[in-house]
Structures are given as C-alpha cells and as structure tokens.
Amino acid sequence: MDHGILFDHSRTARIGLPEAVFCEGKPFEALVELLGQFGRGTGRPILFTRLAPEVFDSMTEDMRAGYDFHPLSRTAYGDKLPQKDKGRVAIVSAGTADGSVAWEAARTLEYLGIRHQVFEDCGVAGLWRLAERLGEINSFDAVIVVAGLDAALTSVLGGLTPKPVFGVPTSVGYGVAKGGNAALASMLSSCAPGVAIMNIDNGYGAACAAARVVNGL
Amino acid sequence: MDHGILFDHSRTARIGLPEAVFCEGKPFEALVELLGQFGRGTGRPILFTRLAPEVFDSMTEDMRAGYDFHPLSRTAYGDKLPQKDKGRVAIVSAGTADGSVAWEAARTLEYLGIRHQVFEDCGVAGLWRLAERLGEINSFDAVIVVAGLDAALTSVLGGLTPKPVFGVPTSVGYGVAKGGNAALASMLSSCAPGVAIMNIDNGYGAACAAARVVNGL
Amino acid sequence: MDHGILFDHSRTARIGLPEAVFCEGKPFEALVELLGQFGRGTGRPILFTRLAPEVFDSMTEDMRAGYDFHPLSRTAYGDKLPQKDKGRVAIVSAGTADGSVAWEAARTLEYLGIRHQVFEDCGVAGLWRLAERLGEINSFDAVIVVAGLDAALTSVLGGLTPKPVFGVPTSVGYGVAKGGNAALASMLSSCAPGVAIMNIDNGYGAACAAARVVNGL
C-alpha cells in the first residue's frame, strides 16, 4: 500500500501557512513514511499535530532525533519557519485540563515563527487570576482563549480586550459538557462582540487564525 | 366540555408551596373558568403563570378587577400569602431580554410572601455592573441568576457568593443560542461549585426553589 | 414599566466597539424609548440591529427622520463613528438569500467607520464567479464569508486568501440545512486552516471581529 500524500506545497506562497499533517487516524506506516521525508535539516518545515506520544516513541531513535516533539500538545516539527519581527499572540486558558489544546496553539505559533505567551488557569470562578494578568495580555496583538465547560472566560475576556479574540472550546468535562459542545455553543453565543470561534480542541486552527492577523501587521 | 381541574389543595400543607396554574396551551374557556373561581377576597390564593396579556385583557372587567396582573412577567394572583419575617432573595439578570423571566421569579416570590430584589443588566461583558452590586447581593439569603446566550454570569457570580444559587437559562438569542439550550448547557457545566439549575425560562421554579431554602431558615 | 437599560458606555474606551442594541424580542415600547434617546445629532452613536421594517415603520415620522434605516439588513443608526484611515474589509456571500446577513455586516462596518465592499453570489457551484473576483478580494485586510447550506465557499476561499477570514453561517435552507446548523458545522470543520467562525446569522459579530483586526493595523 502506498501512502504517498499529494502535498499542497504551494500553500505557503498562496496563504502564508505551510501544510500540516493531522496524525490521528492515519495508519502507523503512513506516519513512519511521512516523518521519514521531513525532519530537521531537510529544509522542508512541516508540522505534525495529534501525534500520540506512544506513536512517536515507537519510531526509530534516528527518526525521533530529527524532530522536536512535545508530548502534552502532541506536536512535532523538524525545521521551523524563521521568526517574524512583528506580532505577538497571547494564549489564555481557563484550567489545567485545557493544557493540551493551549499548547497545541503555542507550538503551532512557535513553528510558524510567531512570538507568543501562554497564560494558564485564568478561569472566571476565581476572577482575580485573570484580573492580575489583563494588562499584560492586552499588550499582545491577538488573543487565543482556550476553555471548556461553560467557557465563560470568553465573554469576560472578550469584554476586557480590544484585540482580535479567537475562542477554542475544549472537550474536557462530563455530562452535558462532554465532547465540548456546551463550550462551543457557549462561545458562539458570547455576549462580548466580535469573538470568533474555532472547532472544538482546534488549537492548531486558532494559531493559524492568529497568524493571519499577525501576517497582516 | 368540563374544565374542572382536580386541584392538589393539600400541597401547601405538604410542601409549603401552593399550586399554580400554567396558562400557556390551556383553552380560553378553561382559563375563564379558573380565573372565575379564585381572585382577590376569595381567601384562596393561587398564582397564574404564562398568562398572555391579550388573554387577560379579553376577560371581563369584573374578573380582571379581582387580580393583580403584571404583563411583562405574564403573572396574576388575587390574594397573596402572608409576608414571611425571615429570608430575602436576590434576582440577578444578565440583560434586558431576560426581564420577563426575572420578573416571573420576582412575582412568584411576591405571591409567596418572600422579600426580594431584582438586579438587572449585570451581564459579564461589562463586569463593573456586577462588581458594584456584589456586596448588596451577598446580603440576601438565596440568589437567582437569570441569563441567556452563554450565561457566563452564572459562573462569575457563583464564584463570588457563598449563598445558594439557582440558575435560570433563558430562551433569548438566535442561532445556537435559540431556545436556550446553549444557556442551559453552559449553566449545567458551570465551573463554580454548587450552582443548581432550573428548566429554560422557569422563573417560577427558581422562586419555588429559593422558597424551599427560605422556608427552612 | 421602565425600560431603562443600564448601558455599558465605557465599552468603546475599553474594547473599541460601542454598544449595540439587538432589537428582536424587545417590546415595542422599549424600542420606542431607546430610539428616542439616540439618533442623528445627539452625538451618541449607537447601532440598532434586527430592527424589523414593520417595527421601524410604526415609529413616528420624527423619530424615523433621526435614523439611517436599511430594511434588508434591518439596521439603523443616527450618528456614525468617524471614518478610519486604515483597513478595508471584504464581505463575500454565496447567494442572494445570504443578503440580509451580508448587509448586516456591511452596515455595521459603515457605522464603525471602516471601509468595506460586498461581493455577492460567489457560491462555489459556479466557481468562475469567485475566481473573477479573487484578486480584488485579496486586496482587503480581512474577509467576511457569508454562506448557508453546505457553506463550501468558506473552505474554497479560505484556501485562496492569506487574510484573516471570518465565516458567518446563515439560516437559509430547508431540511437538514434549516436553521443554519449544517452551515455552522461545515464552517467549523473547514479544511482551510485558520478560518474563524461566528454564530449563525451573526453579521454584526463578524463585522466586530474584522474591526478588532482593523483597529490593530
């Protein structure tokens, strides 16, 4: 079986965002083949997302050596894009359980060469945690909000910052919150104006959305 | 056709909450008959909820004279229960559109003889509106939160008050917020601990829940 | 009954977006009172959205004279914000039926003083319609995509433009498309990276999201 994917190599030129490989659901052999083609020093920067640690760990040591792998966010890349001079992105998350998504966004920005900072544990049930960091957050050029459950952080922060805000609902939680639909509906219904939303757990997408803003500065 | 409802008159003795008549969907003739049986001075306090102004307005003047009707909340009663000495309930709503539900709760409390106050327009997109009133809200014995859209007020207030909190999602909004399911899911997923929730638009139920608390003080 | 809304007047200072009034579901008297407070020459710019033509038409001539009303988008304002020097927004819609939402976005931008242009009938079932206009669309600083049904335009355009893209699903259609959930799910699942989504029919929100980008240029 041949796993040769028809890559969209002109995408960077066209929209400023190089292609990424979403690994979940891809067969192991396909991932081996793909990881073998790219990697540090090949001059072909590519980002792997949703790459499970147990999958990465069963690659050969050689192959692993060519990649910067980050287990919590399940991301890997070899070469990165050159760092941009302009534009910084804040990633604000509500709770510890939102970490893997927040860091998927952070790692994607790192790979895209965009400066960024992660602000964790800013959930609104303890408002002082957000209040203390608001000034600093507002010094960034775009804000990614990562939250599950009722995602109330989106409205609170959206009402306190003038910057572009991209909300990422997470699938943490149980009962009606299970799978992230409550957070998604909550974010889409946000009473703060102009907050734009990504698919559940799509930290990669939020980073790309923020990159589109930064690329235009 | 006979509309004689089998009333549960012993309910007050049993659970401390007299029966109420939910008018929506009941035929006009049934409502005429019911409103004719009770009313001011009959010594039989009963609450009518979801009584549309246009329905009430088409009753005879005599019949209307026997009732205290409140159009925004669509509630009516003749006699009220005697005012209780102990217990006060705060009703906090996010926006103007939540008014009819907030006032349904307020009117139910009025009818039940429980002191209360309505705090409107406390939505979290402008946090200062809630902050200014928090001290006063916390002087009440129970808090009813009425909010639609993402209902983020529930988590914010639930994290700032030690009092029993009853959330009422409202059906205001459009798109994913239409019908109130986003607000309901958001409230049930609240990251503030111990916030208990009612059915969508159920201001009457929230008042009864608060009354159960007040009755036990 | 008092309809005095607790306005969040400091919002413009805080987040650069003045408050707006969502009229759907508000009682007629409340709208009369609100429209009476603002209007041309009062120096208090405010935007009314979801204001039904039949409601606006039943206002007094005097009151109507103070407003610039646009029936298709159901928007009205008196004074506008001063026009900004920088930043232009393209609004691209798939079909005629998406017009009211596309123009809600356009009118919001007009009110906010942001230059913009509407590109209608760019649905992908006839790709040449989009192809012809792509160059021009890419000269704008942000792109709002308005589409119902399968909303395929979002992915196609998202793969062809490097600019920030904000998708607005519309509620046009029937069967599984009714209410806009198919379009919403489709947009959130877009295979083009970094496309951010608003609630169904939320043209106002998309304009605010684009304004956040333009305000940062």
Place this chain on the structure above:
Amino acid sequence: MDHGILFDHSRTARIGLPEAVFCEGKPFEALVELLGQFGRGTGRPILFTRLAPEVFDSMTEDMRAGYDFHPLSRTAYGDKLPQKDKGRVAIVSAGTADGSVAWEAARTLEYLGIRHQVFEDCGVAGLWRLAERLGEINSFDAVIVVAGLDAALTSVLGGLTPKPVFGVPTSVGYGVAKGGNAALASMLSSCAPGVAIMNIDNGYGAACAAARVVNGL
C-alpha cells in the same frame, strides 16, 4: 513539564467551599504531584474527585497512607473540614447503579463536615420503598435525589418534601437513557415545583449546593 496548578486558595473565604481537584483526564504525573502536596496532617484539606481506583492504587504506599480513599465514589481526602453543628443532608437514590454518584455526594459532605445519610434503592417502580423512609428523609435540611433512566423519583419525592431538593441525573442505562440525557431532561421537566438540577453524575456539585443551604442556616 510543570504541573503547578494556580490554586484558588481564597475560595473558602469567598464562598465557603474549598477547591477540589477533578482527576479524570489529568495526566498521572500531575496527580502524583498534587497528591504529594496535600494529604493528612498537612493542614490543607483538599478533595480529589473522579480518582480511579487503579490510579490511586499505583501511588506509593506512603502517599496512599496520607489519604482516606473510597473506591466506589472515587474520592480521596487527607484532612477534612471541622464538623458543623447545624444542618443535615439526605441523599436518596433510585437504584444500585446510582451508587457511585450518591456516594460522591456523601463523601463530599463528609469532607465538608456536614452530617448526612444515604437512602438507597428508593426507585418509584416499587413505591413502598420510598414511602417507608419518607418521614425520616423529611427530618433533614436538604435532600439530594440521585436517579437515572426516567428519574421519576425526582417528581415523586419533590411532591412529598418541603425541603430544598437537588436532583442529580445519572448516566446509567442504555438506548435513549445512555449518557444520562433522558434523566436530565426528565428532572428539568419535573412537575414538582422548585426542584433544582445539577449536571449528569455531578454528585460533588449537589453536595456543594446542599452545603450552600446548610451554611446559611
């Protein structure tokens, strides 16, 4: 990787409920770190919920010795809060399968220092089981009802007790009952007035809601 959570230590002072750690979905290392920080004799009471027995069992013996762990409810704590003089809570469940949720509520109350009693197997398909215990249940200050499937117990008990009632739908069952949505909808639609509802399986939340009532006595 650092798992240092930004604890909301002032929460007890603010709302009378100390923070709890929801363990499901947290990485093993994070749980080891957290369990290491607290535990019996540290003077820092904290409650761990949804802590799987197989996770707890793989901690060191030393660490386990510092905790009172309860496998059915999957809860653990080291120190408890001092027992309160006032207020007792009844926990009434419909069937054996609701046990883990009922005991999560019971254990949370135990940790909060609130007296309580669990009444199991009170499902309404055999009404005599509830009837026999009703008098005793009504001697408590608040009632938690835990039920899955059609959750009919909520309405029956809500119509027989004047006390604050908090319903917890459980995820037991199959077909339309799977995941607990049938029970949740049923409880929210209860024909008994003033019954307030928690998220599916949220025994912890129900205990907190009851604690808010007890704290105000």
Place this chain on the structure above:
Amino acid sequence: MDHGILFDHSRTARIGLPEAVFCEGKPFEALVELLGQFGRGTGRPILFTRLAPEVFDSMTEDMRAGYDFHPLSRTAYGDKLPQKDKGRVAIVSAGTADGSVAWEAARTLEYLGIRHQVFEDCGVAGLWRLAERLGEINSFDAVIVVAGLDAALTSVLGGLTPKPVFGVPTSVGYGVAKGGNAALASMLSSCAPGVAIMNIDNGYGAACAAARVVNGL
C-alpha cells in the same frame, strides 16, 4: 387537482383496524372531498383525526350534520363500529394539558366500539390522586398512560398494574420539555418493566394498540 386517495379498504379484514384519515397538513379541498364521501349512514365507518375545529366549522352545515365531531380531541366520525362485548380500556392522564391526546385515544376507542374510561389529573406530584383510582383502573384490560413533561406517571403506574400499558408522551411543556422529547425519552427509559410506548401525541395509535389487545381476548 385530484385528491382521490387510494384507500386500503381491506385493512379491517387484515388487521381488524379500519383506515383513518390524519387531517393535519392535508389541503382543505382534499378534506372536503373526503368528508363528503363518508359520514353517518353511508355504512362506511371512517375516523378523521387531527381535524382542526376551524376547518370542520367551515364545512357546509349538511356535511357537518353527518359527523360526530369532538373539538378538544379534533376527531370526527360518521358511523361507528359495532360495540364489542369483551374488553375495556382505561386512559389515565397526568394533567389537564394532556386532555386533547387522552381524548383522541378515547374517541378512537369509541369509534372502534371498545368500552373505555378516562381518568384525568393523576400526575405524580400529588400521588393521592392516582392512589384513589388505582383499584378501578386495574379492573380494565389495558391501560393507556398519557403524560408530558417528565412523564413520571408511566413508571409509577407501570409498577402498580399488571395490565398491558401503552404510554403516550405529550408535547406539552417548554424548555427541554418542548415538543415532548423529554417525555418520550423518559417513557422509553421507564424503570417499570414491559411498558410500551407510542409516538408523541399519538393517542390514536395507543387506542389501536389497546384494540389489538382487546381484539385478542
């Protein structure tokens, strides 16, 4: 346009249940034509269900004279089937709002020549109302339970009667109960064994199901 329906006249012979005409959604002209073909004295018994009073009232006096019309249940028939010697069906409803469905069942049984009795207002929030009538209900050969909201009556009655039980969820209610899906899910999840369920508001179907039982006695 021709409204000639291809009637399944052999159905009575095949399954013992003559065809019925569901009127909702049929064009007025089609109903005129159908009502004209049958009616008292034609020797062709047929049942019309969901026939709106305003539609029936706009038929000619002549046509109306040929039918026994019942507005609450929206049913009409001309000739009835001969009364059967064996079998009696109890129809038990929870509240007044369930009346139209309960009476659709009753009228269908009347038309099918099956003896029956309606027991209204047996909702479980006041259990004594059911308790008083249980003995009599158990003297019937099949029981139809009609209930909306949480439909808790189904489980309670299903646990107290050995007779075949057919549950009909009703669409009364609001919020999560709106449209009857909560009642449907609740009934299907009933903890009483062997309770069989019909579509929402399908009083006609429940009567047919009971008729199948009675026809076999």
Place this chain on the structure above:
Amino acid sequence: MDHGILFDHSRTARIGLPEAVFCEGKPFEALVELLGQFGRGTGRPILFTRLAPEVFDSMTEDMRAGYDFHPLSRTAYGDKLPQKDKGRVAIVSAGTADGSVAWEAARTLEYLGIRHQVFEDCGVAGLWRLAERLGEINSFDAVIVVAGLDAALTSVLGGLTPKPVFGVPTSVGYGVAKGGNAALASMLSSCAPGVAIMNIDNGYGAACAAARVVNGL
C-alpha cells in the same frame, strides 16, 4: 462495601412480573453476591440480563452450575416460572445482527414460562422471507419485532398482522444508524397503526410487554 440490594419481592404479586437484575455496569463483586443468593433449587426465580459471558465465565464452577446461561443473549436464570397454559409469543427479527436482542426476549419469555418461537432473517429487503412465514406468525397471540437500521419490518409486519405488536429497535449499524436512534425514530413513526415500541435493544422489556398481554388472556 455492601452490595445488598433492596429487592422488590412483592412485584410478582403486584404486576405479575418478578424482578430482574440488569448486570451491565454493576461491579463484579455485586454480581458475585447476587448470583450466590439465587440459582437453581433456591425456589427464588430471578433473571439476570446483560450478563457478559466473560463475567459469567469468571464465576466459580459451583456458581455457574446453578444457572442456565445463554451467551448470545447474555441471560441467566436458575429456576424458571411454571409454564403457562395459554398464550404464545412470536419473535420476528430482521437480520443476524439483531440476534442478541431477539434472544434476550426469547429467554425472558422462557424464564416467565411463556411459549414462544423466534423467526430470524425476515428483513424486508427480501420480502419473500417474511411472506413465507406470515401465516405461522399470525397464529401467535403477540408479536415482538426486532430490527435495526431503518426497521422497515415493523411497518410491513404491522400492516399484515392483527395481533399486538411490540417493536424493539436495535443498535446495530453505523453512521446515522449507529446506536439505534434511526431504528427507534422509524418504529415510532410507523405507518402501521397500533405498533408500540420499547427502548433500543430492550428485548427484556418487549417480553414483559408481551407477558402483560398473555397474562390477561
């Protein structure tokens, strides 16, 4: 931990159906305890449903010896109820995949002492399979229809038999059929009159419903 369930032993006297134990989700220790209390020769007939083969197989040989276990249907009982003289039930299934549910019904009837026969592979995509057996099926006193996917068999058979029909949707299938909701909706919408429906996969319930019919003959 004590697994003593409060059995409803009077249920047989009350409704003619002895209690059953639904094993799925119950802890292993609880099942061991329960299986130890009953079993062949104890004179206490009880039915265990959803008892996984791997669970039963890990009981002691002694314990297993006391039960008649049937792996496909996942049912076990020790003593059965005495066989009834009157009444026979046909169980008709659409495909092989519906076997475990069809046999759960058959085994429940066996346990209840009711004669029955299973007719498999009668799906309507090959109508001749049903046609050949229709005469025999119609000689039974009640019919249980077990079908997944579009469950079209229900309407076809419901239109061909005058006997009480109980439909059981099954959870077989994928895509929109996954979990059985398509089959459930299809059955509830059946165009054949008087077909009554059970929860998804509830073969036990269908047998109890048929038993209620047979018990009344």
Place this chain on the structure above:
Amino acid sequence: MDHGILFDHSRTARIGLPEAVFCEGKPFEALVELLGQFGRGTGRPILFTRLAPEVFDSMTEDMRAGYDFHPLSRTAYGDKLPQKDKGRVAIVSAGTADGSVAWEAARTLEYLGIRHQVFEDCGVAGLWRLAERLGEINSFDAVIVVAGLDAALTSVLGGLTPKPVFGVPTSVGYGVAKGGNAALASMLSSCAPGVAIMNIDNGYGAACAAARVVNGL
C-alpha cells in the same frame, strides 16, 4: 435595493442542468423582478421552485400569463427544455401527504423534458398497492421514492427494483417524525443496497439526480 442575481448561465453547458430559483425566503420584490425577466417566449427556460400560491397569485395577470404554475408543487416555468427521446423516470410516493414533494419532482422532470409518471399511495402498510404496480415501475430507467414517517417504502422498493433509486424523505408527520429527520435517517440506513438519498423535501434535487442518469443513457 437591487435584486440582480448573478446567474450561472453556463451551467446548462457545464452540467446539463439549467439554473433554478428557490423562491422561499426571497423578498417579494426580488421575485417580481425575476419572474419579469423570464417567462414563456423569452427563450430563457428557468424553473421556479417553492413559489407559494399566494405569492404567485399576487403577481400581475400579465406576469402570471407567462408561466405554467402548479399550486400543489409550488413550481412555475415559462419555456421548457425540449423533450428528450431517451429515458423515463418513475416517481413513487407513500401517501397523499407526500404529494407536494412528489409533484415537485414530476414538474422538474417535465421542465427538463424528461418523460415520467407518478405512482401515489404505495405505502407499505398495505403492500398490495405497491405489488400491483411493481412491474410497470420497473419499466422506467430510474425511480424516485418519496416518503415520510418511517419511509419503509424505500427499503421495500429498493429490494425489488434493479434501477437507480433516489429517495426523498418528506417532512410530513409529527412527534419524532416532525421535520422529516426520522424519514431521512431511515432512508440513509436502508437495508436495500445502493439507494441514494436527497435532502428532506428535495423533490427538485431528486429530479436532477434522475436527469443526470437519463442524460447519460
């Protein structure tokens, strides 16, 4: 306001299907303008679907004269496409209530110049109705099945014909069948192989799908 739609006039050349105008939801003025541009004798064949009779009736007599309007199907066209020599399509519907959708398909085929025949009232609750017509139906080159409720006709017919089958679920019915989702799920789950499905009520689409088949003969 300008209603000038950007027509996709090259569509006929590209895919053999000329553009159609879906009228529902379009403003009256837009429809007046569109109907004015086309019509009999203009040599520009165009099909209007979902054109409500009350809308068409309020056009000028002149305008109406230019169109062949069919109220039940709510379709209108001026010129038709020339009749094709090859290919005939059968449209088979389950009940009278499916008429408007069946005739939308028929009228679309008429407009496209494709021979066809409508077979109504073939619902499977009376199988003889379909059996009698099966031979004739199988003489056509493609079959459109129109059915609501449980849409069982799709599987039955799909198992009896070798021709391409296109199913159209209809929105007739109530309760779980309301809006057509039960019929849609049922059709998509059909146990007959190779049955392809259209959106709910999309008779126009089914005709186009059949036309694609006929165009290739």
Place this chain on the structure above:
Amino acid sequence: MDHGILFDHSRTARIGLPEAVFCEGKPFEALVELLGQFGRGTGRPILFTRLAPEVFDSMTEDMRAGYDFHPLSRTAYGDKLPQKDKGRVAIVSAGTADGSVAWEAARTLEYLGIRHQVFEDCGVAGLWRLAERLGEINSFDAVIVVAGLDAALTSVLGGLTPKPVFGVPTSVGYGVAKGGNAALASMLSSCAPGVAIMNIDNGYGAACAAARVVNGL
C-alpha cells in the same frame, strides 16, 4: 449456537446486486462459518465488508488462501462477477483519511466487475488538485465523491460534472466533524443540483448505487 444466515440468493436476479456480508459486530464463529462456505472456486461470489484485518488474520491459512483480502478497505471476496463491457466509475476522495471508504467503494466495484479509477487528495483547500484531473473524471459514467469534514468537494465537483454523483460522507475528523454528521449534513445541503447521498462511510452502498446506473447503460 447456529449461525446459519437465511441468504437472499435470488437478489442478484431481482436487482442485479448479489448479497454482501457486513462483518462488523458479527461474532467470530459466525464469520468463520460464513468464510468457510464461500471463497475462490466455489462459484458463489460473495463480498465481505468491514472485515477487520485482525479478524481475517486469525482465520486458518487455508481459509485465507481462498480470499482476496484488502486490509485498508477491510473487504474480501473469493470469486468476482464477470467484468462488464460498459460503464466506468470514478471515485474521487478529498484526503488521505478518506482512503478506507474510497477503497471500499473501489473494491465493491471490482467485485461487481465494473471498471473504475480512484482519484485521491482532491480536497478543495487546494483547488488545483481537482482542476488538473477534472477532464479525466468527466470521462467516467458515474462519480463517487468521498469526503469528510465540511465535504466541500461535493458541491465543487457537483457543479463541474454532468455525470450522476453519489456522495459518501466520512467519519474522519474531531469536534463537530466527529462521526461524520457535519459532512453528511453538508452533502445533503449541497448547492450543486442532483447530488445524491449515502450513509456515513458507506462506500459499499455508493458502489451499488453507481452499479445500478452502469447496469442500465
């Protein structure tokens, strides 16, 4: 236990499509028995779908030798039908993750003796990939489109080809795309006319639908 399935052997004669065995969910023993009955050289062509590689691999070597097994598509057959002279089918997929479904369609066509070609990686986020192959695709007699996520390829291709188009939504993706419902809704709402849709992941069904077209050429 007997796994003898009542095969519908006359199906090929009746509808031109021989029976297939859907293996998922069938017990291992049943599959062993079935695979034992057919296989190369038995002259009884039969197709096994959803046959997991790990299941096939645990069959005896002898048994495996009798089958052509294809792991990615999880299909197996012994003998094939004779190759047809007329008719060729194109299978166009959006991304690598859609491979298993695309190849299930391809293998079914191979088994049915119908010529076909698979075109992979034609997703619309990089339109040039589809554009390059459009001419060749249009030389086929029917087109199967396999796509997940927003399935935008369906509308784009449906607007560019005059051939019969059968869409198969796939269950790839996460968040709102999980399980394939977003893709299904998107395809059913396609703005390209006459695109007919199969159940999620139903590559087998799409091949059968295309075979119905090819069989009629």
